Amino acid sequence: MAADKSVFAPLRMALWLPLIAFIGLCVVFFASLKFSPRTELPSPLIDRPIPTFSLPELRTAAVRTSADLPEEAFLLNVWATWCFPCREEHPVLMDIAADGIPIVGLNYKDDDSKAIEWLNSIGDPYRLNLVDREGDFGIDLGVYGVPATYLIDSARTIRYKHIGPISRVQWREELAPILRSLQGNDEQV
């Protein structure tokens, strides 16, 4: 019996492992509930300058840095061809671009040829399209889901983050006013 016990002692300890693992998981669950609900996604990057980058341009593969970003306030839109909601968002972006507002695209974890085909077939709203194949820059930006859109002012500071596709209503009532105020600041300066 004694020998039996010594053999099974480590095994008996192992029986506690599922419980311990689960308690760890519970901690994460409860902790994550403490964060505010997902609709208003706080970004630690708000009011910080856009992280530095050097990324290839989609069509030309030429390397671009933050110096190549538009001079005025603009939208940074994270998109991918595998992303279903991006399709819903696309016509809205086309309209925004038609109004003369610069949009910079960040093609996220995608295939270059598919991305180019997409833009050729349904229209290209982007003034500049950066490629983030591995998603590194996305991590710098705090990209949680695709699509995501950032409002960035002329000083290259991130002013607002929108998660999920932009609907026309959201554009009209949420983002456009903020963008207008950013442009307004510029004019005052």
Add this chain to the structure above:
Amino acid sequence: MIPELAHFFCVLAFTSAVALAFAGFFGAKQRQPVWVKAAKQIAIAQFLFLLCSFVLLDIAFLLDDFTVQYVADNSHTLLPWYYKASAMWGDHEGSFLLWTLVMAGWTGAVALRSESLSYDMRGYVLSVLGLINVAFLLFLLSASSPFVRAFPLEVTTGSDMNAILQDFGHLVHPPFLYLGYVGFSVAFSFAVAALLTGRIDAAWARWSRPWTNTAWALLTVGIALGSWWAYYELGWGGWWFWDPVENASFMPWLAGTALIHSLAVTEKRGAFKSWTVLLALLTFTLCLVGAFLVRSGVLTSVHAFAIDPERGMYLATIVALVACLSLSLYAFRAARLRSRISYHGISRELLLLANNVLLTLALAVIFLYTLYPLFYEWFTDGGRVSLGPPYFNRAFVPLMMLLAGCLALVPISRWKRTPLQLFRPSLYILGGAFVLGLFVPLILSGALHIGVTVCVAVAIWILSTHLADLYRSRRSLILSFLGMSIAHMGFAITVIGVTITSGFSVSQDLRLAVGDEVRVGDRTYVFEDLRVVHGPNYVAHQAQFSVGDVRLLPERRQYTTRNTVTTEAAIRPGFTNDLLVSLGEPVGEGAWAVRIQEKPLIRWIWLGAFIAAIAGFLAVFDVRYRRLKHREARLVQEPQLGSG
């Protein structure tokens, strides 16, 4: 009056659940068979009460009773009656009522069909099932009641059902999914009862198996329906997105699949006992974790419910309680469950062990990837990431291929030890399958593709070893064996479908105007016409495409009440090839964004899943089970009554 009655019946069901939990436990613990008998009646009453509650609330939907807040939020006068009825489970509150109804249904079924169990086992099982529903119903009544009236009353036509849910898929997918999810609570309570009584043996495994099989088969159907629905309703031809909600249903499926196999070893060989019990606990816990993830909003997803932190807190508490209590019980008691077993070399035990290891690994990978954003947020103080399908595929596909390889050897393997020469013919078959597999990509695309070759070869290998085995034992076929073979072949069919669809789908995004002709794959598509059509609660642009003599009518619907747009792809389904045209947005100058796709063998994905599900049901109806069940039941009952 009707919603108040529904509410009242729901409260009655809650009190019955409390009574059930108590009566079952007391009867088993204090050796009072009368109480266990009473528990049976209470379980049936609980089901009937919830059924009344559910039907009454659904009547409120059919009658457009917009004085009920939940009805007003999720229905509309213009909906056809069948969508009104299914709008009931279109949002969190109603779907949770469905969930508790299904839970009560399983409890009632167990109460009715457990006459052959020893009374204490039966008492514990019913008590655990009752206790789980106590938690669910408490949650429903306190934090997410669908019965609340809307005050002040406004004259309204309802704010309509989510447009994507106005579909046949929504009629059938959630009920099947819940039947499967909740069905694993039976295996869970059997496991808890086994830990409490300390009895886990062949008879226990034999009782659990039909219930587990049924739940598994229903969950398989539920997931397959969900995938099929996503394919035609989301409109862009995808059939699996590795979305958190899909993963939430897929993780219990993987655990449940492992459980079915582990139960087989426990029954046939008396081994893997403690592991089987752990899997049973784990499977249902994962179902609850899934419910938490979907309903609390901690992960963002296409089909998450409305977000409410209080709800999330409550659900997290249920999950934590259920899992911590059962796992503590496991930690204390499982050491008693000792398996004595010996097997050598390649045996059926070894293959089943491999099955369990691979499925558990796949489960762990999906679990970590799904929750990765949560951990990331936690450790980086609010940082956010998401992992796309490539991550999942890279880890999941190789594991499944290894699993498929083991599966092909199953018909040849024997318990304890398999003489190696038995495997020789199957290796020749593998060689032949590999050559066949080489030709598949050559014929389909004119190029070699080693990934496709491997997957197809392994699938053919599975099919041929199983068919050969069925033929060999054709005179002595029993249902459970037949079920196992057919389920494995279903898996192989799904593998072929997934491989060919992923490898050889043609997809083109185009910009087309009426009158345009375009060549995609080997076919010419003509954009013949574009018109506006009116549905009961939507206006749609409908395009007319023709391919040969097939006419395809994709729509882009604008639902008027919620102002949402859905893409209704036009699909010409085919056993070998689906043609799919989806109409996107207008892109100016009369042109429209159109996606044209060909999806070879995509139907095989769901066909295989349905075959496997039917096979799961087949095994349940094995007569052999029932006869043995009675005999073993008595054997176990008598000598152990006094020892406890």
